[in-house]
């Protein structure tokens with residue numbers, strides 16, 4: 001029996017995780033569930049999974065949850081410090097990091113510092129802290145397992161030794177030429193470019209293959225998601241620029257690939273359903289049933305591939321450039337994107353403004369080195385302020 005904490009239990013990844021856990025009552029027990037403000041949903045989950053602790057964002061939500069859970073043994077707490085405490089608590093072995101955005105950084109790092117098995121969905125946490133994130137894991141001995149479907153696919157296609165060296169592996173020494181990160185191209189892949197500016201949040205959130213939270217859905221439409229994943233892959237697999245490529249694969253049957261020096265390409269395939277990578281992470285080294293049906297190859301049709309078009313996806317170019325520019329650039333890009341996407345979802349800016357705003361934020365002079373989490377967080381808030389200024393500028397053009 002292993003004990004698990006799920007950060008962001010009410011989200012899309014949280015739900016998929018609990019769906020897998022529900023299928024294996026003899027293998028997992030839930031220590032803690034957390035959510036920002038979806039109190040009713042969290043209360044339902046607490047009644048079903050009976051965690052020792054439930055964490056919400058603030059005092060008001062905590063009072064509501066407490067009331068809904070009258071008679072249950074679950075202790076209700078709130079705030080960032082409580083999130084950090086449950087992440088590090090000795091009662092759990094596994095922490096699923098599935099909060100969205102840089103808000104997940106502190107609890108994710110707390111789980112790493114406590115040496116947990118960290119199931120990493122919260123890509124923004126790694127994007128904003130990169131080298132420091134990896135260094136914390138090396139120091140504590142925490143085991144990082146990638147949940148993001150592409151990174152999980154790559155992880156499954158790597159040799160055993162590389163899998164044990166997340167963040168420090170040497171791809172060339174493992175006989176690997178490069179990693180191929182696949183992406184569907186999102187809902188606007190074939191839209192005439194001049195129609196992009198008028199796209200609504202509802203249209204951007206209509207992903208052709210995957211059902212996900214709203215922020216990552218917009219990121220998939222701009223392909224900032226693939227950009228963040230590029231940065232995520234750079235850290236997890238310790239890539240050099242020539243070891244990381246992106247290919248558009250609209251059917252989302254192949255979830256990513258590894259090209260070996262002998263000409264072999266290993267791919268991981270499956271339905272576009274996050275329960276597959278989640279079950280893979282939860283089961284290691286064994287395989288678990290996830291509830292996902294097998295692929296029916298007589299229905300998948302043709303699998304197609306093409307290079308990304310950077311005129312359609314300027315956010316992808318910004319992310320690749322930031323990746324090799326350095327930590328300050330990726331931290332600022334992530335902050336700018338979070339603020340811009342929220343403004344887009346609130347209909348304060350148009351779809352194509354997201355890339356324009358991010359580009360403006362990156363024009364600021366950035367610190368050349370960042371040595372601590374405190375400095376990162378300070379830069380993150382500075383970049384959010386720059387973004388709010390840039391939002392006004394694009395709206396006044």
Ligand code: NAD
Nearest residue numbers: 008009010011012013035036099100103121122123212213
């Ligand atoms: P979501 O919006 O559906 O859920 C986010 C969860 O985080 C919710 O439980 C919410 O209550 C919580 N949360 C939000 N803001 C918070 C804050 N400030 N403090 C504490 N908790 C907060 O998001 P999602 O689609 O489940 O994505 C979660 C993470 O997983 C993201 O980083 C995303 O990029 C990554 N991811 C998601 C998918 C997917 O299919 N949904 C796939 C790969 C990676």
Ligand code: MG
Nearest residue numbers: 148149150229
């Ligand atoms: Mg992904």
